[in-house]
Amino acid sequence: MEFTEYPDAEMMMIDLANVLAGELKNALLTHDRASFAVPGGTTPGPIFDALCGVDLDWGRVSVLLTDERWVPETSDRSNTRLLRERLLIEKAAAAEYLPLYAPFETPEEGIPGLTDAIAPHLPISVMLLGMGADMHTASIFPGADKLNEALTTDATLVPMRAPGAPEPRVTLSASVLNGAIRRHIVIIGDEKRAALEKASGMMPEDAPVAAILQGTMVHWAKA
Numbered sequence: 001m002e003f004t005e006y007p008d009a010e011m012m013m014i015d016l017a018n019v020l021a022g023e024l025k026n027a028l029l030t031h032d033r034a035s036f037a038v039p040g041g042t043t044p045g046p047i048f049d050a051l052c053g054v055d056l057d058w059g060r061v062s063v064l065l066t067d068e069r070w071v072p073e074t075s076d077r078s079n080t081r082l083l084r085e086r087l088l089i090e091k092a093a094a095a096e097y098l099p100l101y102a103p104f105e106t107p108e109e110g111i112p113g114l115t116d117a118i119a120p121h122l123p124i125s126v127m128l129l130g131m132g133a134d135m136h137t138a139s140i141f142p143g144a145d146k147l148n149e150a151l152t153t154d155a156t157l158v159p160m161r162a163p164g165a166p167e168p169r170v171t172l173s174a175s176v177l178n179g180a181i182r183r184h185i186v187i188i189g190d191e192k193r194a195a196l197e198k199a200s201g202m203m204p205e206d207a208p209v210a211a212i213l214q215g216t217m218v219h220w221a222k223a
């Protein structure tokens with residue numbers, strides 16, 4: 001993995017937004033469309049704030065999440081809600097959105113239709129991941145019921161229930177994450193840096209983020 005340390009989180013968010021925008025523009029030079037996978041959670045909001053106003057051909061970009069909580073968009077827990085409020089606005093409102101949630105009771109019922117919709121957009125052109133201090137990335141959690149499946153399957157999406165996750169999830173599988181052409185992970189703070197460094201010497205079964213570190217650019221700021 002390639003590690004970049006920034007003077008502060010604000011600078012990191014702006015620089016990273018520029019890097020991602022540049023990679024999307026490059027992808028659109030050689031392809032009709034580009035796909036852009038992004039995390040939810042508490043970290044990426046400021047990156048979205050910077051990206052949504054960037055001048056690029058958003059009408060040719062398909063945006064998807066790396067993972068989603070199985071809740072409707074009206075929930076505060078919805079990663080889609082974050083995207084609708086902070087990324088899919090201004091110039092980026094022209095982007096296509098590929099949801100990882102559908103109004104079924106369980107992820108298992110929704111996954112076949114969601115998978116069909118994502119299939120034409122793989123491999124992902126540009127991907128940004130987050131990571132929890134427990135070393136989960138996307139919704140591939142340590143101790144999750146389908147951890148082994150998420151790490152080994154060729155399927156696109158995996159349903160996930162984990163002790164560290166209050167609701168069922170849907171996650172892109174490790175094979176789809178590793179298939180992304182440009183791969184980045186963004187983390188803030190000493191606790192996550194220590195977790196990431198520890199994970200790099202561990203097995204993905206214990207530290208899921210280890211499954212995607214090879215060839216992934218890590219972006220870190222202390223605060």
Ligand SMILES: O=C1O[C@H](COP(=O)(O)O)[C@@H](O)[C@H](O)[C@H]1O
Pocket residue numbers: 038039040041042043044066067068069079129130131132133137138139
């Ligand atoms: O639950 C999730 O957690 C991770 C990390 O989130 P953060 O709040 O610690 O930044 C996130 O990357 C993932 O997309 C999200 O669903």
